Amino acid sequence: MGSERVPGPGRDHRGDHEDHGGLKELLGRVARGDQAAFERVYHLAAAPVYGLILRVLRDRAQAEEVAQEVLVEVWRGAARFDPARGTAMAWVMTIAHRRAIDRVRSAQAGTDREERAARLQVDRPYDEVAESVERSLEQERLRRCLGGLTELQRESVTFAYYGGYSYREVAEFLKVPLATVKTRMRDGLIRMRDCLGVER
Amino acid sequence: MNDAPGEHDPHTLAGAYALNAVDEGDRLRFEEHLSRCAECAEEVRGLAETAARMGRVLAAEPPEGLRARVMAEIGQVRQVPPLVPGDTGITGISGIAGRKAGERHRRAAEGSPGTRPGTRPGAWWPRAVAGLAAACLVAAVALGVVNVRTRDLLERQEAANRQIATVLAAPDARSIRVSGGPQGAGTLVVVSRSQDRLVVVPSGLAGLPEDRTYQMWRMGSARTTSAGTMRPGEGASAVVIDDIAQTAQVGVTIEPAGGSAQPTSTPLLVLNLPPA
Numbered sequence: 459m460g461s462e463r464v465p466g467p468g469r470d471h472r473g474d475h476e477d478h479g480g481l482k483e484l485l486g487r488v489a490r491g492d493q494a495a496f497e498r499v500y501h502l503a504a505a506p507v508y509g510l511i512l513r514v515l516r517d518r519a520q521a522e523e524v525a526q527e528v529l530v531e532v533w534r535g536a537a538r539f540d541p542a543r544g545t546a547m548a549w550v551m552t553i554a555h556r557r558a559i560d561r562v563r564s565a566q567a568g569t570d571r572e573e574r575a576a577r578l579q580v581d582r583p584y585d586e587v588a589e590s591v592e593r594s595l596e597q598e599r600l601r602r603c604l605g606g607l608t609e610l611q612r613e614s615v616t617f618a619y620y621g622g623y624s625y626r627e628v629a630e631f632l633k634v635p636l637a638t639v640k641t642r643m644r645d646g647l648i649r650m651r652d653c654l655g656v657e658r
Numbered sequence: 659m660n661d662a663p664g665e666h667d668p669h670t671l672a673g674a675y676a677l678n679a680v681d682e683g684d685r686l687r688f689e690e691h692l693s694r695c696a697e698c699a700e701e702v703r704g705l706a707e708t709a710a711r712m713g714r715v716l717a718a719e720p721p722e723g724l725r726a727r728v729m730a731e732i733g734q735v736r737q738v739p740p741l742v743p744g745d746t747g748i749t750g751i752s753g754i755a756g757r758k759a760g761e762r763h764r765r766a767a768e769g770s771p772g773t774r775p776g777t778r779p780g781a782w783w784p785r786a787v788a789g790l791a792a793a794c795l796v797a798a799v800a801l802g803v804v805n806v807r808t809r810d811l812l813e814r815q816e817a818a819n820r821q822i823a824t825v826l827a828a829p830d831a832r833s834i835r836v837s838g839g840p841q842g843a844g845t846l847v848v849v850s851r852s853q854d855r856l857v858v859v860p861s862g863l864a865g866l867p868e869d870r871t872y873q874m875w876r877m878g879s880a881r882t883t884s885a886g887t888m889r890p891g892e893g894a895s896a897v898v899i900d901d902i903a904q905t906a907q908v909g910v911t912i913e914p915a916g917g918s919a920q921p922t923s924t925p926l927l928v929l930n931l932p933p934a
Binding site for chain 2: 489491493496497500504505506507508509510512513518522525526529530533534535536537538543544545547548550551552554555556559560564594596597600615618619620623624625626628637639640641642643644645646647648650651654656657
């Protein structure tokens with residue numbers, strides 16, 4: 459960080475894949491109160507943030523509300539982003555996922571637990587990704603990697619991440635011991651990491 | 659389908675943790691483990707990165723108008739200061755949501771621009787207050803929540819205290835939990851207007867240098883008065899504040915050791931209490 463260079467189209471593309479169009483540098487500027495830099499952050503991050511939240515919440519109005527919270531949080535907490543601990547996009551997406559989950563769980567207050575369990579039965583996030591008509595290369599790759607997991611690994615990972623279910627809920631629903639679900643989530647994610655070529 | 663606590667390796671929770679599929683108790687335990695296990699922190703980093711990739715592919719164009727609303731809102735929102743180097747936490751994964759149990763060495767917020775002793779700091783207050791007002795509403799609606807929280811609280815305090823018990827048992831007890839924010843996340847407040855007391859169970863507050871302390875304030879229509887100092891991790895974990903008839907909000911600031919007569923730094927936390 460520390461560079462004042464404005465990232466944008468036309469700059470060198472080396473490292474773009476991990477850096478997502480200079481998101482890291484932009485966050486450094488945002489941390490110093492640079493609103494123009496934040497506009498660029500919005501441009502890069504709003505669609506992934508909104509898309510993920512929408513997937514978890516499945517309600518456009520709520521997703522929009524939570525996406526707004528998340529993007530404002532990115533502005534507010536930009537100084538807390540530490541590039542040594544992960545990519546800027548992962549940092550942003552972690553916030554987005556957390557907030558979406560918070561919303562799901564606060565709305566869940568007990569009574570609609572059953573309804574939620576019922577929904578889990580029709581939830582097939584993997585299929586949704588798999589059947590999406592227009593696929594980007596990245597989507598294609600994700601689909602392929604998910605396809606390389608065992609069924610239990612895939613269900614554990616996708617129910618948790620896309621469905622917003624806790625591992626306890628997943629265990630209950632799939633009728634497998636908690637320890638098994640925990641292990642499958644970990645093994646599944648490790649396989650995904652290696653398949654997607656995530657840098658370690 | 660319960661695992662006896664302690665019989666399994668906490669390490670196996672890395673996947674569920676990275677997928678955000680853990681409850682609060684698991685999270686705290688696992689983060690505690692992470693703070694002592696560099697290898698695990700590294701694994702979690704890679705897995706969280708992987709999860710983020712799974713999220714990114716779902717990109718969808720947000721509704722029109724979101725951008726304008728976000729840009730307008732950030733003009734009103736005060737930014738948090740950076741962590742000082744040497745922080746041993748795992749901010750990249752969870753720090754932003756303020757949920758990390760062991761956030762350490764965070765720079766004290768004293769001397770923030772625009773703050774003078776006794777004056778109300780600007781920008782971010784209304785937002786914090788609005789967020790917490792929503793929390794109050796939830797707490798007021800969900801009366802049953804008090805019992806659940808009570809158990810939670812009792813687990814966390816080192817010695818049961820009769821005053822605390824009285825507040826918790828009061829029929830009008832309301833609980834408020836801070837759900838986000840860079841500081842104080844998870845802090846629990848139980849208020850009883852009939853007992854004219856409230857109980858604060860701080861959480862998510864960073865350790866402080868020797869010469870600093872957290873100080874709590876009664877705030878409201880009348881002037882701001884000190885409600886005592888505290889240093890999380892030292893002594894009792896729950897604090898009772900009495901004489902709250904004129905108090906609409908409780909604030910927490912960082913002050914020089916021994917406390918100040920009036921706040922000299924921007925509050926880390928401002929809680930809206932349910933009205934009398």
